[in-house]
Structure formats: structure tokens, C-alpha cells
Amino acid sequence: MYMFIFWCVSGILFNDVTQGFLFGDQYPQPAFAPTSCGPVRGRFDGNAYGYRGIPYAVPPVRTRRWQPPEPLSHADGTCWPGTFDASILKTQCVQRLDDRVVGTEDCLHLNVWTPTNMTSANLPVMVFIHGGSLEIGNGDTPGYAPNEQLARDTNTVYVSMNYRLQAFGFMALDILTQNSKTNTSGNYGFMDQILALKWVQENIRNFGGDPNKVTLFGQSSGGTSVMVLLASPLAKGLFQKAWMLSASPLLTKTLDGAVIDNRVFLESTNCTNITCLQQLSPDVITQAVPWDVYPFWAMADQVDVPIKGQLDGGLAIVDGFVLQETPQDAWINGRSNDVPLIIGTTAQESDFVIFPNELLNQSIYEEHVMSNLGTFSTDIAKMALRLYPVGKESVRYQFTSMVSDVRVGCGNDVMALWAAVNTNSPVYRYVVTSQPSAPVKPFGILSDTVLSFHGWDGYAFFGNLPDVLEHPSTDDILFEANIRREIMSFVQNGSPYSIDWLPFPESVALLSDDTTVTSGYHAYQCNFWMQNGFFSYSWVN
Incomplete structure (x- = not known):
């Protein structure tokens, strides 16, 4: 599903970092760039340079599970020896796919696509956050991610990252709060995104980008992530523009509320302490998530008109660390990250x-709207049908x-x-x-x-x-x-x-x-x- 096809090129690659090597007419050429943790080897495909799966954090496994991400460091021996192979895709974060559990916890990698390796290029940078309800996806899905040709065609450096998902990225529990370095829990995936943006600030010049020309953009829950980072004091100064595509605008759940809602998860694990939770397998943790009971992490009702009182729990929370207040309050109180912004949705x-075949029938469509919206009031349901009449459309x-x-x-x-x-x-x-x-x-x-x-x-x-x-x-x-x-x-x-x-x-x-x-x-x-x-x-x- 996540195969990537590399285009074949010929010739010899030169850049200001090091000289590439001739692989022959049927293979892409290697490309090299330095980073704060050591050199990386990517590929030049004839369009631009691609560096895939570069680690930007210490793997959040064992006792680091449900903790803020830690940057790699030569001092503590977490950087790689020699040259890191950034020519191939790495694993995605743990997630549920068709009732299977895929991915690993050692997933905090990022990708860079650039038209040049010249450190003096000072090109604009676009950092992409993938969507997937904060539960699925990765930063390099073919078709739904930047690529070499986009970098060449727009003369821009692109970065995308993986970040922790579902329970590993957004579980809030008293047990986790009590054992946290920040005295909070939840929003770990957003902390990962912030660390990736710090990596960009530190390293992107080595890939031809200007750290003072960063545009942050994300689609769906990636757009929601952009909204969070606009409101988070931890992200201040890490980007200069932002573009939200189809973000979820509602983010009001508090840490205390999430802890109460997530007790059903804790009960499913039969754990009463942090050591027990850290020893559970990714499969067991994923299966314990309340997908189909409140707080309904699967959010299956969101492609339908609402029913009164049927609300989803929400994974993103006001945790007191990443978010000290709701995005709405951050804007209203003048504490948001003040940058030019584009907000987009589709019709x-x-x-x-x-699409459900039965709803293609006008009478059934009207009955369905009356049934769901009628839980608010008959007048609301009737007005909705008048506002969206069947006829020309x-x-x-x-x-x-x-x-x-x-x-x-x-x-x-x-x-x-x-x-x-x-x-x-x-x-x-x-x-x-x-x-x-x-x-x-x-x-x-x-x-x-x-x-x-x-x-x-x-x-x-x-x-x-x-x-x-x-x-x-x-x-x-x-x-x-x-x-x-x-x-x-x-x-x-x-x-x-x-x-x-x-x-x-x-x-x-x-x-x-x-x-x-x-x-x-x-x-x-x-x-x-x-x-x-x-x-x-x-x-x-």
C-alpha cells in the first residue's frame, strides 16, 4: 500500500555538500546532506532530492511511551553512527487499519524533498502535517504527500513528518499525568510536531531552505494540528505562515474531561499503574481504545447530519502544556501565533x-433529515430542507x-x-x-x-x-x-x-x-x- 516508485535517471550529481556517485543509467543517484545528528544519504531522481525517514526524536518506546519526545543528541549517544540511509521509506506509527494493527512505536521520522542542496539557496519551506483523525496515516503516503516533482516545480523545500497517533499520541489519564515530566497527559502527537518544526529550524539550511520562510500546512486533522500550533506558545517562532485545509474547528475538551472519558480505556487494559501500561503491546493498547463506545474515538457519525446530544469525545485537548487555553480563547485573548493564514474547506x-444508495431517493433523504435534525426540533429540520432543496441540484x-x-x-x-x-x-x-x-x-x-x-x-x-x-x-x-x-x-x-x-x-x-x-x-x-x-x-x- 505504501510502496514508493523512484524514477530512474542518469548522469553525475554534484552539490555543495559532497559529490554524488554514478550508479549507472538505470538507478537514481545518491545525494548527501549534513544534519545536527550526522550526515544523511538520500536520492536524486532527476527532478529533485529526496531524503526519507530521517529520525528527529529518540524512539518513544518503553519508559518513553506517553512522554514528551526527546531530541536526538550526540551527548547522550542517541544520534546515528556514520551516514544514515535516508533513501528508503521507514515505518508508520502504530494505527488501526481494517481492524488490523500496523506500524511501530519507533516511528518519529521526517522526510525532506528539495530542488537543491545548496545551503545558500534560502528557498521557502513548506512543512506538511498529514490528516487521518489523529488516528491513522503517515507523512509519505504516495499521492497524499509532497514529492520530488512538486519540489522542483514550485522551487520550494518540503518537509513532512510522522507523529504519534491514537492512544500513543493522545491518551489522557491520571496515571499518565502523575508520571509525566510536564504534569499533564495527552497531546503527545502535537509535541512531536513541535519537535519536528524545531528540527526544521536547526537543519533546513542544509537542504537549501530558509528557516525564516516556513509555511506550516496540514489537511483534515493535519489542519486541526495547524490550528493547535497557532494557539500553542510552544510553537512560537517556528513558522511564519500557515495554511489549514479542512480543519476540525471544535477543540474544547479539557484534560480533566478527557481523563474521565478515557476511564473506559483504562478499564479495558486492566491496568492500575504506569508500569503495567508501559508493558502492554501496541496491539493490546490499540484494541482497548474506545472506538465504538463513548467517547467514540472512531467518530463514525461525522459524515451524517447530527442527532441532538450525540457528541464525540475528541482526542485533542486543552492540556495546560501544549494548549493552555482553547484556540478560540488564544485568538480572542491575543495570545495566538500571529502569522498570515489561509483557511480552506471544500463544498x-x-x-x-x-454514499448510501437509499438516500438518493428524495423522500428518504427528507425523512432522514427530519429524523436526525428533528431531535433538535421539527422547525430546524424543516428549515434545513428548505435551505438545501432538491431540484436544480x-x-x-x-x-x-x-x-x-x-x-x-x-x-x-x-x-x-x-x-x-x-x-x-x-x-x-x-x-x-x-x-x-x-x-x-x-x-x-x-x-x-x-x-x-x-x-x-x-x-x-x-x-x-x-x-x-x-x-x-x-x-x-x-x-x-x-x-x-x-x-x-x-x-x-x-x-x-x-x-x-x-x-x-x-x-x-x-x-x-x-x-x-x-x-x-x-x-x-x-x-x-x-x-x-x-x-x-x-x-x-
Whole structure:
């Protein structure tokens, strides 16, 4: 599933670090770069240089499980001897995949893709945080990550990282707090991300990047991670711009609340002390997670309209260390990291799984909306159907638009307003309205969407449309070119390419094969949802 194909090139590679060696016409050439922990050997594929699986922390295993990550150091002997082989992919972090447990705990690696190894290049840097509900994924999934060609085409250095996931990255328990160096628990995955950003500050010049030109970006829970790092004092000064793609805007759970919710996990393990927890296998820990009982770590309801009182627990928490307050309060109180920001969502976020056939029938669609939203009130359910009527648009379009507004889009408007009103830096807001020209299967998930699905902007920016579309159309390719043009202008200049795309709330950009600007997207619908308390039913990670 995670195979990577290296393109074959010929010739001799020279850079200012060391001279490469001729492998022959059918093999990529080796490339070398120094780091604070020793030299690394990557590959040059004819487009750019790729360095994969570089460790950035001491493996968080045994007594280091559920502790803040520790940087590698020559002094304590945790750096590698000789030259590290960064030419091949490394393991992903422990996660659940199709009811199997895959990955290892020794997973804190990062990847660098760069068009040059010249230390004097001072190129902009983009650091990517992958999504996956803070539970699955990795930083180098083909199609859903930067690559050599992207680095060459945009003349930018890219970094992605693995970070601890699910119980290993976000479990909060009294037992863990009592044995913590920070007197907190949870949010370990965010601590990993912060350490990776510190690695970038220390090392990225060796790969042609400028540590003062770092744009942080992430999709889905990666976007949520960006929101957290914007609010965290620990991330101050580690990046100069940020781009959130389809972030979950709701983050209000406290450490105390998470500890109460996660007692079900502790009961499943039969552990009463830290030593017991540290000795459990990754499989046992993963199986003990409350996936299908409250606090519902699987969050399976988030591609549907909500039912009153049915709320997911949320993995990201206000822990008092990474987050001293909610992101909302950090913005309102003027304590956020004040950098230029782009906040993006897609028009049909929820349409990335197989759509239920029964909901394609208009009467069943209406009955379903009345049943779920009727738990709030009959009037709310009736108004929802009036706001998303079937007629000019299909049932599927209207239902997924409704779910996407309630769960993602409208909450991101609220988040954008917090940031815009309470920072000095510009905040830009967009909605992707482009639709793929043929059915797609994003993230390897069985799907048949032809709507503006969750992740469409990421696939386009990465230049990986063929990973979800066998034959991209002219409109697909124009969308790819358009979003790259807008984002790279932001990375280089702090503002999008289109001059009429003004900071929020003055305008919202609609991104398709070109950029159009409006005063607001689904503003009437969003006012309805937010005024009736539906922000609490936004996506949560």
C-alpha cells in the first residue's frame, strides 16, 4: 500500500555538500546532506532530492511511551553512527487499519524533498502535517504527500513528518499525568510536531531552505494540528505562515474531561499503574481504545447530519502544556501565533465515502433529515430542507452540502473570524467548488464521488490528480494550476495571487479552474446553523 516508485535517471550529481556517485543509467543517484545528528544519504531522481525517514526524536518506546519526545543528541549517544540511509521509506506509527494493527512505536521520522542542496539557496519551506483523525496515516503516503516533482516545480523545500497517533499520541489519564515530566497527559502527537518544526529550524539550511520562510500546512486533522500550533506558545517562532485545509474547528475538551472519558480505556487494559501500561503491546493498547463506545474515538457519525446530544469525545485537548487555553480563547485573548493564514474547506467535505444508495431517493433523504435534525426540533429540520432543496441540484449534492456546512464549513468561518478580528496578520478564506471530472477514490477509500470532496484541494496542490483520477480532464488540470498559483503566491508574498481575493471577512474565494470572489459562501445557511448552536456538532479530532 505504501510502496514508493523512484524514477530512474542518469548522469553525475554534484552539490555543495559532497559529490554524488554514478550508479549507472538505470538507478537514481545518491545525494548527501549534513544534519545536527550526522550526515544523511538520500536520492536524486532527476527532478529533485529526496531524503526519507530521517529520525528527529529518540524512539518513544518503553519508559518513553506517553512522554514528551526527546531530541536526538550526540551527548547522550542517541544520534546515528556514520551516514544514515535516508533513501528508503521507514515505518508508520502504530494505527488501526481494517481492524488490523500496523506500524511501530519507533516511528518519529521526517522526510525532506528539495530542488537543491545548496545551503545558500534560502528557498521557502513548506512543512506538511498529514490528516487521518489523529488516528491513522503517515507523512509519505504516495499521492497524499509532497514529492520530488512538486519540489522542483514550485522551487520550494518540503518537509513532512510522522507523529504519534491514537492512544500513543493522545491518551489522557491520571496515571499518565502523575508520571509525566510536564504534569499533564495527552497531546503527545502535537509535541512531536513541535519537535519536528524545531528540527526544521536547526537543519533546513542544509537542504537549501530558509528557516525564516516556513509555511506550516496540514489537511483534515493535519489542519486541526495547524490550528493547535497557532494557539500553542510552544510553537512560537517556528513558522511564519500557515495554511489549514479542512480543519476540525471544535477543540474544547479539557484534560480533566478527557481523563474521565478515557476511564473506559483504562478499564479495558486492566491496568492500575504506569508500569503495567508501559508493558502492554501496541496491539493490546490499540484494541482497548474506545472506538465504538463513548467517547467514540472512531467518530463514525461525522459524515451524517447530527442527532441532538450525540457528541464525540475528541482526542485533542486543552492540556495546560501544549494548549493552555482553547484556540478560540488564544485568538480572542491575543495570545495566538500571529502569522498570515489561509483557511480552506471544500463544498462537499463529507462526500469521500460510498454514499448510501437509499438516500438518493428524495423522500428518504427528507425523512432522514427530519429524523436526525428533528431531535433538535421539527422547525430546524424543516428549515434545513428548505435551505438545501432538491431540484436544480441532486439529493447527493444537497445532503453532502448540508453535512459539510454543519460539520466543517460554517465552523471554519467562525474560526476564520476569530483569527481575522484578533490578529494583525491577514486571514484568507476559500471554499473549493471544483468537482472532479470522473468518480474518484480518495485516500484509498472505496468511494464514487464526483463532488468537491474532502482532500480535493490537497491532491491538486500536490500535483497528484492521477492518484485519484485515471484521466484528469482539462478542468481538473486547470484547478491544479489555479490552487498552486494562489498558494505559492501566499507562500512567497503573504497574499494570494488574485488581487481581488481580500482578507476575511471582506471576501471568500471560490476555487475551481479559476478564482472567483464572493462576500460569503452559504452565508445564510451558516447563520442558521451557528445561531441554533450547531458549532458544537462540528467535526472534532
